[in-house]
Amino acid sequence: MIAKLRAGTAWRQLIFESDLERKCLLVLLSQRTVVNIWDQPPQITYRNQVGKATSHTFDYLVTLEDGKKIAIAVKPGALAERNGFDREFALIKAQTAKQFADDALLVMDSSFSAAEVRNAELLHMFRQAEDVEADLVVQQILRGMNCETSLGQVVAATGLQGRAFRAGFKAVFDGIAMTNLSLPVTEASMLSMPEVR
Secondary structure (H helix, E strand, O other): OEEOOOOOOOOEEOOOOOHHHHHHHHHHHOOOOEEEEEEOOOOEEEEOOOOOEEEEOOOEEEEEOOOOEEEEEEOOHHHHHHOOHHHHHHHHHHHOOOOOOOEEEEEOHHHOOHHHHHHHHHHHHHHOOOOHHHHHHHHHHHHOOOOOEEHHHHHHHHOOOHHHHHHHHHHHHOOOOEOOOOOOOOOOOEEEOOOOO
16 A cells, blocks of 8 residues: 655555455554554564463554554454464563553454444545645635534535545544544535634
8 A cells, every 4th residue: 555654755655464454554544643654563572371482573563643652463353362362462462562662452353443444445545636725725614614514515615526525534634624433424424623722
């Protein structure tokens, strides 16, 4: 997958080895707090349940905007249960050095919903075609909102049709507007402004 992360200016290739890893990567890329992703980082060594030194390669090492690093292992839930990887992961997590990662997460198919994946897929697709003009027009309308407004109303106000939908969709994930992200983002999605802190 080709993506541009906040830690760099150029688009770069990220590797995944399964559809679940692809979905996880898309959801990670949609998170505003994620600034960098290292795919297939170096192996770590840990002692397994019988005390034998063995190695594990995380699927992703994610850096957040606060500097924290999260090591992520991706496994289908049924497989993790069947082969006991969930128990093995507890050992891996406990023995992962803080210099490598501040925390470790086991991501399974139950870790995100179909709506989250759909939104992340669309966001990734929309981000690949930059449209500065549409982004600016939509952001100006969003900043002028004084009540909840549907994404469709924002699109209609611009006259830019699909370009405005894509810009509005990105604006939600950029934190310019808010909506319920547990549902698919559509023209019917109600948008509100983030509360000023």
